[in-house]
Amino acid sequence: xxxxxxxxxxxxxxxxxxxxxxxxxxxxxxxxxxxxxxxxxxxxxxxxxxxxxxxxxxxxxxxxxxxxxxxxxxxxxxxxxxxxxxxxxxxxxxxxxxxxxxxxxxxxxxxxxxxxxxxxxxxxxxxxxxxxxxxxxxxxxxxxxxxxxxxxxxxxxxxxxxxxxxxxxxxxxxxxxxxxxxxxxxxxxxxxxxxxxxxxxxxxxxxxxxxxxxxxxxxxxxxxxxxxxxxxxxxxxxxxxxxxxxxxxxxxxxxxxxxxxxxxxxxxxxxxxxxxxxxxxxxxxxxxxxxxxxxxxxxxxxxxxxxxxxxxxxxxxxxxxxxxxxxxxxxxxxxxxxxxxxxxxxxxxxxxxxxxxxxxxxxxxxxxxxxxxxxxxxxxxxxxxxxxxxxxxxxxxxxxxxxxxxxxxxxxxxxxxxxxxxxxxxxxxxxxxxxxxxxxxxxxxxxxxxxxxxxxxxxxxxxxxxxxxxxxxxxxxxxxxxxxxxxxxxxxxxxxxxxxxxxxxxxxxxxxxxxxxxxxxxxxxxxxxxxxxxxxxxxxxxxxxxxxxxxxxxxxxxxxxxxxxxxxxxxxxxxxxxxxxxxxxxxxxxxxxxxxxxxxxxxxxxxxxxxxxxxxxxxxxxxxxxxxxxxxxxxxxxxxxxxxxxxxxxxxxxxxxxxxxxxxxxxxxxxxx
Numbered sequence: 306x307x308x309x310x311x312x313x314x315x316x317x318x319x320x321x322x323x324x325x326x327x328x329x330x331x332x333x334x335x336x337x338x339x340x341x342x343x344x345x346x347x348x349x350x351x352x353x354x355x356x357x358x359x360x361x362x363x364x365x366x367x368x369x370x371x372x373x374x375x376x377x378x379x380x381x382x383x384x385x386x387x388x389x390x391x392x393x394x395x396x397x398x399x400x401x402x403x404x405x406x407x408x409x410x411x412x413x414x415x416x417x418x419x420x421x422x423x424x425x426x427x428x429x430x431x432x433x434x435x436x437x438x439x440x441x442x443x444x445x446x447x448x449x450x451x452x453x454x455x456x457x458x459x460x461x462x463x464x465x466x467x468x469x470x471x472x473x474x475x476x477x478x479x480x481x482x483x484x485x486x487x488x489x490x491x492x493x494x495x496x497x498x499x500x501x502x503x504x505x506x507x508x509x510x511x512x513x514x515x516x517x518x519x520x521x522x523x524x525x526x527x528x529x530x531x532x533x534x535x536x537x538x539x540x541x542x543x544x545x546x547x548x549x550x551x552x553x554x555x556x557x558x559x560x561x562x563x564x565x566x567x568x569x570x571x572x573x574x575x576x577x578x579x580x581x582x583x584x585x586x587x588x589x590x591x592x593x594x595x596x597x598x599x600x601x602x603x604x605x606x607x608x609x610x611x612x613x614x615x616x617x618x619x620x621x622x623x624x625x626x627x628x629x630x631x632x633x634x635x636x637x638x639x640x641x642x643x644x645x646x647x648x649x650x651x652x653x654x655x656x657x658x659x660x661x662x663x664x665x666x667x668x669x670x671x672x673x674x675x676x677x678x679x680x681x682x683x684x685x686x687x688x689x690x691x692x693x694x695x696x697x698x699x700x701x702x703x704x705x706x707x708x709x710x711x712x713x714x715x716x717x718x719x720x721x722x723x724x725x726x727x728x729x730x731x732x733x734x735x736x737x738x739x740x741x742x743x744x745x746x747x748x749x750x751x752x753x754x755x756x757x758x759x760x761x762x763x764x765x766x767x768x769x770x771x772x773x774x775x776x777x778x779x780x781x782x783x784x785x786x787x788x789x790x791x792x793x794x795x796x797x798x799x800x801x802x803x804x805x806x807x808x809x810x811x812x813x814x815x816x817x818x819x820x821x822x823x824x825x826x827x828x829x830x831x832x833x834x835x836x837x838x839x840x841x842x843x844x845x846x847x848x849x850x851x852x853x854x855x856x857x858x859x860x861x862x863x864x865x866x867x868x869x870x871x872x873x874x875x876x877x878x879x880x881x882x883x884x885x886x887x888x889x890x891x892x893x894x895x896x897x898x899x900x901x902x903x904x905x906x907x908x909x910x911x912x913x914x915x916x917x918x919x920x921x922x923x924x925x926x927x928x929x930x931x932x933x934x935x936x937x938x939x940x941x942x943x944x945x946x947x948x949x950x951x952x953x954x955x956x957x958x959x960x961x962x963x964x965x966x967x968x969x970x971x972x973x974x975x976x977x978x
Contacts, residue, residue, distance in 0.1 A: 335440050335441065335442050335443070336440070336441055336443055336444070336445060336446050337438050337439070337440050337441075338438065338439050338440075338441050338446045338447065338448065338482055339436060339437070339438055339448075340359045340360060340361050340366065340414075340419075340437040340438065340439055340448060340482070341357070341359045341421060341435060341436060341437040342434075342435075342436050342437075343357065343434070343435055344374055344375070344432055344433070344434045344435075345423050345425055345432070345433045345434075345435065346425075346430065346431070346432050346433075347381075347383055347425040347426070347427055347428065347429055347430060347431035347432075347433075348429060349429045352424055352425060352426050353424070354387075354422050354423065354424045355422070355423045355424075355425075356420055356421065356422050356423075357420070357421050357423075358418045358419065358420055358479075358480065359418070359419055359420075359421060359437060359448075359480065360417065360418060360419070360448050360450075360479070360480035360481050360482050361414035361415060361416070361417070361418075361419045361437075361439055361482065362414070362416055362439060362441060362482050362509065363414070363415055363416040364413070364414070364439070365411055365412070365413055365414075365439075366411070366412050366413075366414045366437055366438060366439035366440075367409065367410070367411055367412070367437070367438050367439070368388075368390070368395060368409070368410055368412050368435065368436070368437050369407075369408070369409050369435070369436045369437075369438070370388070370396065370407065370408035370409070370433065370434070370435055371406070371407060371433070371434035371435075371436075372401065372405050372406050372407070372408070372433055373406065373431075373432055373433075374432035374433070374434045375434045380430075380431075380432050381427070381428055381430045381431040381432065382401075382402075382403050382405070382406075382427065382431055382432075383401055383425045383426060383427040383431035383432070383433050384401050384402050384403060384426055384427040384431075385398040385401055385402075385426040385427065386398065386400075386401045386423070386424055386425050386426050386427070386433065387422075387423075387424040388421065388422065388423055388424075388435070389421070389422040390412050390414065390419060390420070390421055390422075391414070391415065391419055391420055392420070392422070395410060395412055396408060396410070398426070401426075401427075412437075414437075414439065416509065417479065417481070418479050418480065421435070421437070423435070439482075441482060441484055442484075442486060443484035443485060443486040443508065444458055444460075444463060444465050444468075444484075444485050444486050444487065445457075445458055445459075445484070445485050446482055446483065446484035446485070446508075447482070447483060448480055448481070448482055448483075449472055449480070449481055449482075449483045450479075450480045450481075451474065451475055451477065451478055451479070451480075452474050453472045453473050453474040453475070453476060454472055454483075455469065455470065455471050455472070456469070456470045456483055456485060457469045457470075458485055464487065464503045464523075464650075465485060465486075465487060465503055465505060465522075465523065466523060467521065467522075467523045467567060467568075467569050468485050468505055468521060468522050468523060469519075469520070469521040469569075470483060470485065470507060470518060470519070470520055470521075471518065471519040471520075471521075472514075472518045473516060473518065473519075475515060475516070476514040476515055476516050476517075476518055477512070477513075477514055477515060478515070481509065481512065482508075482509070483507075483508070483509075484506075484507070484508040484509070485505060485506070485507060485508075486505075486506050486508070487503055487504060487505070487506070487649060488504050488505070488506035488579045489504045489642070489643045489649065489664065490504050490548060490579055490581070491504070491643075491664075491668060491671075492664060492667035492668045492670075492671050493548070493553070493555075494555070494581075494583060494671075495555055496671070496674065496675050496678065497585060497586050497588075497675060497679075498583045498584065498585055498586055499583065499584060499586045499635075499638075500581050500582070500583055501524050501525055501533045501538065501540075501543045501581075501582045501583055501584050502522060502523050502524035502525050502543075502581060502582040503522070503523065503581070504579050504580075504581045505522050505579065505580050505581065506578070506579045507520065507577040507578065507579075507580065508577060509577065510550065510577055510578055511550070511576065511577065511578070512576060512577040513575065513576050514575045514576065516575070517573040517574060517575050518573065518574060518575070519561070519571060519572075519573055520571065520572055520573070520574060520580065521569050521570065521571040522545065522569070522570060522572075522580055522581070522582060523567075523568055523569055523570075524540065524543055524568050524569075524570060524582040525568070526540050526565075526568045527568075529565075529566070529568070531565070533584065537587070537633065537634045537635060538584045538587065538635070540563075540565060540568070541563075542584050542585075543570070543582045543583065543584045544557055544558075544560065544582065544583060544584070545557070545558045545560060545570060545572045545580060545581070545582050545583075546558065546580065546581060546582075546583055547574060547578055547579070547580050548578050548579045548580070548581075549578065550578060555583075558572040558573070558574055558580070559572060559573065560572055561573055570582055586635055586675070587633065587635045588632075588633065588635045588636040588679075588681070589632075589633050589635075589636070590629075590632035590633060590636050590681070590844075591632070591681055591682060591844050592632060592636065592676065592681050592682040592683065592684055592708070592843075592844040593636050593638065593672055593673075593675060593676040593681055593682075593683050593684070594624055594632070594636060594637045594638065594684045594685075594686060594840070595638045595639075595640070595669060595672050595673075595683070595684070595685050595686070596618070596620040596621045596624055596637065596638065596639045596640070596686045596687070596691075597620070597639075597640045597651075597665075597685075597686075597687045597688070597691035597692075597694050597695050598617075598618065598619055598620050598621075598639065598640070598651070598653060598688060598689075598691050599620075599653060599687070599688040599689020599690045599691040599692070599714075599810070600653045600655055600689045600690040617639075617641070617652075618639040618641075619810060619812045619814070619815050620639065620686060620687075620688050620691070620810065620811065620812065621637055621638070621639035622812060622814075623810065623811035623812040623813075623833075624637050624686060624811070624840075625637050626812075626813075627833065627836075627837045627840070629837070629840065629841060629844075632844070636681075638672055640665060640668060640669075640691075640694070642657075642661055642664070643660075643661050643663075643664035643665075649661075651665075651694075653690065655690050655693075655737075655741055656741070658690075658693070658694065658697070658741050658742075658744070658745050659741070659744045659745040659747070659748040659749060660748075661694075662694075662697060662698070662701070662745050662748070662749045663749055665694055665697075665698050666697075666698045666701040666702055666749075669685070669695075669698040669699075669702060669705060670702050670704075670705055673702070673705045673707070682708040682709075682843065682844050683705075683707045683708055684707060684708060684709045684710075684711070684840055684843060684844065685699070685707045685709070685710045685711070686711045686713070686836075686840075687710075687711065687712050687713065687715075688713040688714060688809060688810050688811070689713070689714055689715075689716070689773065689806065689809075689810075690716065692712040692713065692714075692715035692716070692717060693715070693716065693717060693738065693741070693742070695710065695712065696712075696715075696717065696756060697742070697745060697752065699759065700752035700753065700754055700755070700756065701749070701752045701753060702753070703753035703754050706759075706760065706761045707761055707762075708761070708762065708843050708844075709761075709762050709763075709764070709839070709840065709843035710759075710761060710762065710763040710764070711763075711764050711765075711766070711836065711839070711840075712763070712764070712765045712766070712777070712782075713766050713809040713810070713811070713836075714766070714767060714768065714771050714773055714774035714805070714806050714809040714810075715765060715767065715774055715775075715777065716734050716738055716773050716774065716775075717738065717775075717777060718765060718767055718774060718775030718776045718777045718778070718784070719731045719734045719735060719738075719772065719773055719774060719775040720732070720734070720735040720775065721775045721776050721777070721778050722767070722769065722772075722774070722775030722776065722795070730772050730796070731772065731775070734772070734773060756777075756779050757779055757780055759779070759780075759781040759782075760781060761781065762781075762783075762843065763777075763779075763781050763782045763783065764782070764783045764785060764839060765777045765782045765783065765784050765785065766785050766787050766809055766832075766836070767784065767785070767786055767787070767809075768786065768787050768788040768793065768801075768805035768806075768808075768809065769786060769788055769789075769793055769795055770788050770791065770793025770794060770795060770801030770802065770804070770805045771788075771801070771802050771805035771806045771809070772795050772796060772802045773802060773806055774805075774806070774809070787805070787808075787809070787832060788805060791828075793805070804825070808825075808828070808829050808832060809832075811832075811833055811836060813829070816829055864970065864971040864972070864973045865970050865971070865972060865973065865974070866972070866973055866974035867974070874954060876956040882956050882957065883957050884956075884957040885954065885955065885956050885957065945972075945976040946972065946973060946974070946975070946976055947971065947972070947973075948971075948972045949970065949971050949972070
């Protein structure tokens with residue numbers, strides 16, 4: 306009974322934690338724009354309708370009336386008045402009298418210019434202040450008229466900080482709401498390019514100007530080292546493009562200036578749409594590796610599960626730190642989300658899953674197509690909640706089949722690791738998991754396939770000590786427990802979950818590697834190398850090594866009467882040949898006939914380590930010409946007629962993979978036994 310009570314308390318505690326997580330609300334950027342702020346005064350004589358034009362965007366707005374004016378409500382009020390918007394009466398005579406101080410109503414206005422009509426009645430001198438306010442989905446927005454103006458994003462916390470529009474006088478003839486907002490279109494970028502800054506949508510979309518306007522947008526080089534963040538792309542190599550929604554194409558704009566200190570670039574244009582700085586994806590190597598980060602636990606768990614907030618792109622950084630010899634940094638991509646604002650960026654908040662999924666599945670498909678169209682392999686590496694995002698993206702993309710899918714500490718397998726009655730944490734995790742998945746289905750539709758139908762190589766690493774992880778137990782997934790040699794505890798409070806979940810991030814900063822004892826340092830190093838080996842072996846499973854031979858034929862029926870066998874092979878690989886391994890043996894026939902008294906015996910095994918490669922440069926085609934005599938065979942085996950010499954030769958690429966050749970040669974000379 307006591308254990309049941311303790312379990313109920315744990316369930317309650319976890320339920321509260323997950324309720325706090327699940328009740329967060331995602332809000333997107335919006336700004337209130339005052340479209341009209343006028344005070345009207347009742348004159349002498351017969352009442353007349355005064356009309357004024359004001360700019361607006363298509364959609365709802367709010368009209369506010371201060372009868373008697375804003376500044377001094379004791380002034381004379383109006384009575385029996387009328388206000389119309391676009392010839393539709395909003396307030397009629399019955400809405401006004403001397404006791405009415407304030408009125409407010411939602412109205413519908415149109416894109417472009419609108420008309421307000423005001424008819425005031427009552428004593429001369431009566432005042433009526435009118436405001437019309439519209440909420441615009443934008444970072445900043447202002448009403449600009451024919452006299453021109455300047456709009457700037459001044460919030461230093463905004464990813465659009467520094468964005469600026471300078472509209473000269475007479476660029477257009479009417480008042481407009483000019484807006485700046487984030488609008489990620491990364492999945493629509495031309496193949497082989499990447500964005501190097503935020504996507505900035507200038508509105509109203511499609512606005513045409515009589516003369517060029519000057520547009521400044523930021524690009525990403527926060528450390529001012531002259532290279533785009535998380536890449537090896539020089540900031541001088543970027544260009545600015547404009548999305549043409551009609552043709553669904555990108556058009557390059559002429560760069561007027563570039564401020565390398567403030568990381569701003571200025572262009573001119575005569576119409577509005579989404580603009581972004583981009584660069585060619587200078588991926589050189591046999592694969593594209595796409596990484597998806599996981600949950601930011603410290604932000605969502607009150608007990609501070611995670612040691613520190615994760616830096617952006619921690620998984621990408623870890624993979625790049627592996628220094629995969631034939632893959633440059635540009636080939637390792639991270640998913641950042643459908644926008645650059647805090648609300649739209651993928652930052653580890655699991656509740657954004659349904660909001661980012663449509664963008665994620667398009668982005669994964671775009672990089673997969675880029676890899677395959679350029680004869681490269683595609684590797685998807687995910688961690689923590691990123692594994693759920695990766696699984697969903699693959700479920701929605703029936704035609705995306707990565708050459709390798711790696712899941713690191715996936716909560717999808719947590720429920721499979723232990724009994725719900727003994728470990729209630731897994732039950733809570735599973736409920737939370739499926740709540741998010743079903744919400745994604747509700748918003749994005751049912752996926753194209755089930756996980757059981759995945760037909761690609763999938764390795765799932767999990768730890769018993771990490772309560773968030775577990776075995777997937779699906780047909781295509783290979784489950785590997787990484788802490789079998791350690792006496793770990795499977796619960797929240799022991800510290801093991803934090804430690805092992807951090808180790809599977811592959812990132813030593815996340816691990817607090819320097820605080821580990823030597824045992825855990827060794828394990829972390831070995832685990833990183835294990836994942837690295839799996840990646841390089843999937844990237845180059847031997848297909849990158851070319852073996853040319855003159856007298857060495859795989860599976861051939863060659864014969865020889867010589868007791869000296871010469872092997873001549875040439876191996877070529879883009880990374881360089883790092884080592885070769887040779888092993889020879891005899892298959893003995895029986896002489897005289899009868900049971901063979903001897904088993905095949907080893908005659909030669911040699912592993913030669915060489916240095917014949919140039920790291921990080923692709924493709925330095927290196928050759929190794931290997932002349933290997935396997936001599937004086939008779940001194941080892943004394944062959945008889947019909948004995949077969951088998952020789953294995955394996956060449957090891959500097960990138961970690963290998964390819965082998967095998968030949969068997971029948972001895973047809975006189976028996977030497």
